[in-house]
Amino acid sequence: MGYLRIYWKTYRVKFVFALFFLSLEALADLMQPALMSRIVDQGVGKADLPFIEQFGLLMLTITVIGAFCASARNVLSGSVSQRFAQDLRQDLYIKIQSFSQAQIDHFGNASLITRLTNDVTRVQTFANGMMRIMAKAPLVGIGSLIMAIHLNAKLSLVLLGIAPIIAVLIFLNMKISYPFFRNVQRALDRVNRSMQDYLAGVRVIKVFNRSAYEQKKFQLNNNELGELSAAASKIGSLFAPAINLAVNGGILAILWFGGLGVNSDSMQVGTIIAFTNYMMQLLFAIMMMNNAFNMLVRAKASAERIGQVMNDELDQRFQTGSLELCAPEKKGAVQFRHVTFSYQKPEGQDPVLKDINFDLDSGETLGIIGPIGSGKSTLTQLILRFYDPDKGTIVFNGNDIKRYSEGELRKRVAIVPQRTFLFSGSVIGNIRWGNEQASDEEVYEAARIADADGFIRRLSHGYDSMIGQGGVNLSGGQKQRISIARALIRKPDLLILDDATSAVDVRTDKLIRSRLKQALNQLTCIIISQKAASIKDADKIIVMNHGAIEAIGTHKELLSFSAFYRGIYSMQMERGGIQND
Numbered sequence: 171m172g173y174l175r176i177y178w179k180t181y182r183v184k185f186v187f188a189l190f191f192l193s194l195e196a197l198a199d200l201m202q203p204a205l206m207s208r209i210v211d212q213g214v215g216k217a218d219l220p221f222i223e224q225f226g227l228l229m230l231t232i233t234v235i236g237a238f239c240a241s242a243r244n245v246l247s248g249s250v251s252q253r254f255a256q257d258l259r260q261d262l263y264i265k266i267q268s269f270s271q272a273q274i275d276h277f278g279n280a281s282l283i284t285r286l287t288n289d290v291t292r293v294q295t296f297a298n299g300m301m302r303i304m305a306k307a308p309l310v311g312i313g314s315l316i317m318a319i320h321l322n323a324k325l326s327l328v329l330l331g332i333a334p335i336i337a338v339l340i341f342l343n344m345k346i347s348y349p350f351f352r353n354v355q356r357a358l359d360r361v362n363r364s365m366q367d368y369l370a371g372v373r374v375i376k377v378f379n380r381s382a383y384e385q386k387k388f389q390l391n392n393n394e395l396g397e398l399s400a401a402a403s404k405i406g407s408l409f410a411p412a413i414n415l416a417v418n419g420g421i422l423a424i425l426w427f428g429g430l431g432v433n434s435d436s437m438q439v440g441t442i443i444a445f446t447n448y449m450m451q452l453l454f455a456i457m458m459m460n461n462a463f464n465m466l467v468r469a470k471a472s473a474e475r476i477g478q479v480m481n482d483e484l485d486q487r488f489q490t491g492s493l494e495l496c497a498p499e500k501k502g503a504v505q506f507r508h509v510t511f512s513y514q515k516p517e518g519q520d521p522v523l524k525d526i527n528f529d530l531d532s533g534e535t536l537g538i539i540g541p542i543g544s545g546k547s548t549l550t551q552l553i554l555r556f557y558d559p560d561k562g563t564i565v566f567n568g569n570d571i572k573r574y575s576e577g578e579l580r581k582r583v584a585i586v587p588q589r590t591f592l593f594s595g596s597v598i599g600n601i602r603w604g605n606e607q608a609s610d611e612e613v614y615e616a617a618r619i620a621d622a623d624g625f626i627r628r629l630s631h632g633y634d635s636m637i638g639q640g641g642v643n644l645s646g647g648q649k650q651r652i653s654i655a656r657a658l659i660r661k662p663d664l665l666i667l668d669d670a671t672s673a674v675d676v677r678t679d680k681l682i683r684s685r686l687k688q689a690l691n692q693l694t695c696i697i698i699s700q701k702a703a704s705i706k707d708a709d710k711i712i713v714m715n716h717g718a719i720e721a722i723g724t725h726k727e728l729l730s731f732s733a734f735y736r737g738i739y740s741m742q743m744e745r746g747g748i749q750n751d
């Protein structure tokens with residue numbers, strides 16, 4: 171949990187001030203019974219009114235000081251804990267942003283969200299509690315003990331009897347409940363994941379009429395969370411009364427021995443009242459400490475989960491600084507040399523990509539086709555360094571991709587992924603998201619090439635029409651075309667279209683391709699498609715099969731020598747999926 175040190179350094183002064191006010195407040199609490207004992211024994215006992223007035227005023231002054239200190243530490247603790255949580259969340263977010271796709275896959279989206287929200291809140295609650303009550307508990311506890319011994323050393327022996335019992339109870343409480351709190355957070359991850367799955371797949375769930383099934387899945391996770399939380403708090407609720415019982419037993423013993431002392435005139439009533447008052451404060455302090463330990467175990471479980479993210483070594487290193495630009499004839503060019511890759515590490519399973527070798531020259535269009543799951547998308551994701559290959563090298567623009575900074579590489583390569591993603595906001599905002607500096611004219615031109623301009627202008631507010639979260643109010647084909655425009659506006663050296671026209675009809679698909687060719691004839695392009703028609707005009711076509719390159723060549727060449735390609739092509743011809751163009 172070393173990562174927390176930086177926040178301690180930032181906020182330690184305010185933290186110490188909060189503790190200072192808290193200590194004064196505790197001191198004020200501790201003085202009250204002693205003053206009261208004197209008022210009872212010396213003032214009331216001897217009917218000394220001026221003494222009562224003088225000490226009464228002193229008690230009032232101390233109470234006012236205590237109240238002022240309580241307000242000051244409340245203000246400080248509130249601001250410190252809020253800012254600390256704000257900083258921690260921000261740093262966690264930045265850390266997650268720096269993660270490779272493999273690291274995000276490893277933690278899972280839902281778990282990262284829980285860590286960023288619920289886990290941070292738990293640590294914040296603990297930090298706040300530390301400044302509000304927790305640090306007060308040991309102060310009041312030890313102070314009460316000292317004051318009690320000072321009042322009557324013999325009577326204080328009772329405390330020695332119950333102290334070890336209470337210590338053992340608190341220790342057991344912590345030890346038993348810690349694993350439960352860790353499991354509660356994991357169960358919360360699962361609840362969040364089912365909610366995320368539902369929201370992401372709501373249309374499919376409704377179409378397949380699987381709402382009841384999904385509800386059951388959520389219920390299972392929710393029940394598990396409920397049961398684990400109940401079990402965790404049950405442990406706390408078993409130990410709290412046991413501790414209470416031990417302290418109340420102590421008070422009873424004091425009243426018993428004190429009663430005997432008053433009878434034998436060796437003790438005064440005021441002393442007994444003050445002593446039991448200190449015992450009550452001690453009880454309160456112990457209960458607070460028990461609560462504090464409960465909060466500590468929860469916060470520890472959460473802090474560890476946050477620490478796993480904060481301390482996770484980045485598995486990808488990007489260069490900093492910019493790389494000299496390549497020769498113009500290499501712009502957009504890509505070379506794969508003996509590239510092998512598997513998602514599951516360490517390797518043991520059949521790699522997803524096996525010994526991939528190919529050259530894509532500047533200005534060329536490369537088509538990639540192959541059965542589902544043959545590794546087409548993975549291949550292009552390696553160019554963007556979403557993942558790094560296990561073996562081999564990838565050269566882009568004449569340089570090994572590992573020599574680029576993250577920003578530089580991703581500025582030069584634009585991808586339109588299989589699953590389009592649009593943000594809530596205006597259409598123009600979504601397209602300009604690809605390049606904030608783009609003028610309106612450039613936006614319209616990109617949309618025109620992507621065959622999006624026409625339908626956008628027909629929307630109720632044209633380019634200013636609002637898109638719902640994830641593009642809910644647009645059709646699949648419309649979303650794809652806006653995504654293509656967003657990628658084009660970046661003016662990349664290499665454009666990757668990963669099945670980016672799967673939702674548009676054959677005519678539009680052809681129109682987009684021909685406009686791309688006309689408008690950007692120097693643009694190097696990779697088109698992944700299930701449809702042979704979308705890639706048949708490419709300068710080169712790679713046919714993927716089971717993670718390996720089955721064949722590579724032009725459409726004509728492949729028809730002549732690749733039975734596999736011929737198979738795909740003739741099957742689509744029979745289905746009428748390819749129109750002669």
Ligand SMILES: Nc1ncnc2c1ncn2[C@@H]1O[C@H](COP(=O)(O)OP(=O)(O)OP(=O)(O)O)[C@@H](O)[C@H]1O
Nearest residue numbers: 275513522540541542543544545546547548549588
């Ligand atoms: N994030 C991931 N983690 C683990 N395995 C993955 C991941 N993404 C893809 N795979 C696996 O890698 C293999 C190749 O997937 P990839 O998406 O590259 O195939 P594809 O040819 O693009 O398929 P499709 O035509 O359906 O898009 C598949 O077996 C898939 O299950």
